[in-house]
Every structure is written in structure tokens, then in C-alpha cells.
Amino acid sequence: MISVIVPTHNRRSLLERKLQALEGQPGEFEVIVVADGCTDGTVEWLERYPAGFPLRLLETQGKGAAYARNRGAEVARGEILLFSDDDVIPRPGWIAAHQRAHAAPKTVAVGRLLLPPGLKGSGAAELPGPTLFWWNATGNNTSLPKSLFEEVGGYDSTHFAGYGGEDPDLAYRLKKAGARFVFVREAEAIHEAWDYQNSAMGRARKAGAAHMRLYRKYKDAAIAWALGVHPVLLVLKMTFLPWTKRLLGPRGDYELAYAWGAWEEYQTAR
Known part of the structure; x- marks a missing residue:
């Protein structure tokens, strides 16, 4: 089973689009939304959301994405963790593509990120593939075994409590632990990169x-x-x-x- 871990902070409309895109996706999965210091009604809305899949809600007090992802991973029931931010909208078959990628042990699967036309060349994360490096594994569209995540100690929320750094830090430790990084073209998602410009x-x-x-x-x-x-x-x-x-x-x-x-x-x- 895959546990989709979604940190979110005051982006309820984007989160709603993401959850709607997960409705009807084939494959066994749960979604863990970690509301990190939300003050826009996200928590109340999630408590009423009629999800067609197992949905769990956690709250953290504005401690950043790295901390929120770690908190989601702690309670995840799936053998595979799939990290994906609230502004990343999956396309059909996203879950199943990530599940197929984990036939071999110690696999870190990185899906394809696509940008809306207005954000091309802006610096927002996009991975057209197929060339993949360890630093391309980000919290936008990456899955890995929970056991491997725990082996390397998860995200470093002490050195990287603010924006940036937590993804390549984790990926570097995964590389040193012998992880196999693979690009999964079929695991496509749109990176809306809200307010990025x-x-x-x-x-x-x-x-x-x-x-x-x-x-x-x-x-x-x-x-x-x-x-x-x-x-x-x-x-x-x-x-x-x-x-x-x-x-x-x-x-x-x-x-x-x-x-x-x-x-x-x-x-x-x-």
C-alpha cells in the first residue's frame, strides 16, 4: 500500500483540487494531509470532506514542510511513502505508476512534473526526464519504501526548517545508503507552483x-x-x-x- 503524504499551509483550494484528482485512482492507498499552521479553514473543511479513499488529518504548528512530512511518515500505514505537496495535481494512473516502480528494493521513484505554460523557465520544479540525478528527488512527486526512509533518519527538520534544502539533504543520504533512483514517466503530475511568479x-x-x-x-x-x-x-x-x-x-x-x-x-x- 502507498501512503500519500501531503503537507499543506493555507492553500485550501489547491488541496481540494489535489484530493479530487485522487478520487477514482486505481491502487491501494491512503492519504495523510498534514495541516501545518493552517488558519484558512483547511482543517474544518477536511473534517467534512467526503473522501472516496482513506483520508487522515494531522495538525502541526507551522514547523515547515520537513517536519510535517516526518510527522505524516510516522503514522503512515503503507509500505511505500509518496511525498507530494499540495500544489502538485496528479494525473490519472499516478498512484499505480508509483506502485509498479517498487518491484526492486531500495528504489526511490521520481515521477514526472509538468509546469503550466506561464511558469516555463521560472525556476519552479519541473522534471521532463528521462535523465535523473539524486538531487531531482523532491517532496513534489517522489516515493520510497518507509523502511528506507526510516533507515536514513527521514527529513532533517532542524537544519532545514525554512524553505529549501530538505529535499537534496534527504536524497544525498539516500544515495549514500545505496538507494536506486528511477524516473517514472507515467507518474505525471502538474506542478501549479502557486504564486511562484x-x-x-x-x-x-x-x-x-x-x-x-x-x-x-x-x-x-x-x-x-x-x-x-x-x-x-x-x-x-x-x-x-x-x-x-x-x-x-x-x-x-x-x-x-x-x-x-x-x-x-x-x-x-x-
């Missing part, structure tokens, strides 16, 4: 800072090069991106903000 630069800066903290946590240069935060690379980015970012289109502003966040975090720690 209005917050993209702030998110990029926070992500850069979080990834620099991740590099410092493990002191592994492979992390820094993979996530684009190695000090040598940052010097090049900070030197050339202000003049060349227009060549990258909308992505250029995102990359510069990301580099700034990483550079500021690097300077703070020196």
Missing part, C-alpha cells in the same frame, strides 16, 4: 542559502558542484551573471538570485 526571487535566494548550508553540513564538494554552490562557481556566477543573465531569459534572474543567496550564506559562515 510573485515569490520566485525570494525562493531562489532562500534555496541558494539552504544549499550552501547543505554543503557545509557534509563538507562534500560533490554536493556543491551538483547544486551549483561551490565557492569557485559562485565567484564566476557573481562576476558574469549580472551582465549575461538576459541571455537566459526569465531563468537568468532566478539564477542570479540563487547565487546571491548562496554567496551571502557562504560569507556569513566564514
Whole structure:
């Protein structure tokens, strides 16, 4: 059985769309919604929602996605955990595709994320595939055995309580534990990335800072090069991106903000 773990914070309309998309999906599954500091009536609405599948509600007090996901994993009854945020709307066959991916042990299955046309090139998470790296395993559309999740200690909600960093941190530990990362094209979902355009630069800066903290946590240069935060690379980015970012289109502003966040975090720690 799959346990779908959905952290949510004040996005009731998106959450409703997600749950509606899960109605009628084939396969044995439960859904665990972790309402993290919600003040928009999400909890009351969920208590009345007539779900056509097993639905469980947990509440946490605004402690962030990493903590909320860990809390959902603790009570999950499924052998497989499927992490998927409230702004990720699954397409038909999503559950079944993730279930088929776990024939082999220690599999981390990453589904395909699609962006609405208006968010193309914005920096919001999209994985067209089929090339897959360990850092592509995010809380948007990723499943793995509960036993493997527990083996590596789950999400680090201490170092990564805010935005960013918790996903590659978990994925790095999964890689070190011998996990097999597979891309599951059939497990498609639309990443609505709610209000991303209005917050993209702030998110990029926070992500850069979080990834620099991740590099410092493990002191592994492979992390820094993979996530684009190695000090040598940052010097090049900070030197050339202000003049060349227009060549990258909308992505250029995102990359510069990301580099700034990483550079500021690097300077703070020196």
C-alpha cells in the first residue's frame, strides 16, 4: 500500500483540487494531509470532506514542510511513502505508476512534473526526464519504501526548517545508503507552483542559502558542484551573471538570485 503524504499551509483550494484528482485512482492507498499552521479553514473543511479513499488529518504548528512530512511518515500505514505537496495535481494512473516502480528494493521513484505554460523557465520544479540525478528527488512527486526512509533518519527538520534544502539533504543520504533512483514517466503530475511568479526571487535566494548550508553540513564538494554552490562557481556566477543573465531569459534572474543567496550564506559562515 502507498501512503500519500501531503503537507499543506493555507492553500485550501489547491488541496481540494489535489484530493479530487485522487478520487477514482486505481491502487491501494491512503492519504495523510498534514495541516501545518493552517488558519484558512483547511482543517474544518477536511473534517467534512467526503473522501472516496482513506483520508487522515494531522495538525502541526507551522514547523515547515520537513517536519510535517516526518510527522505524516510516522503514522503512515503503507509500505511505500509518496511525498507530494499540495500544489502538485496528479494525473490519472499516478498512484499505480508509483506502485509498479517498487518491484526492486531500495528504489526511490521520481515521477514526472509538468509546469503550466506561464511558469516555463521560472525556476519552479519541473522534471521532463528521462535523465535523473539524486538531487531531482523532491517532496513534489517522489516515493520510497518507509523502511528506507526510516533507515536514513527521514527529513532533517532542524537544519532545514525554512524553505529549501530538505529535499537534496534527504536524497544525498539516500544515495549514500545505496538507494536506486528511477524516473517514472507515467507518474505525471502538474506542478501549479502557486504564486511562484510573485515569490520566485525570494525562493531562489532562500534555496541558494539552504544549499550552501547543505554543503557545509557534509563538507562534500560533490554536493556543491551538483547544486551549483561551490565557492569557485559562485565567484564566476557573481562576476558574469549580472551582465549575461538576459541571455537566459526569465531563468537568468532566478539564477542570479540563487547565487546571491548562496554567496551571502557562504560569507556569513566564514
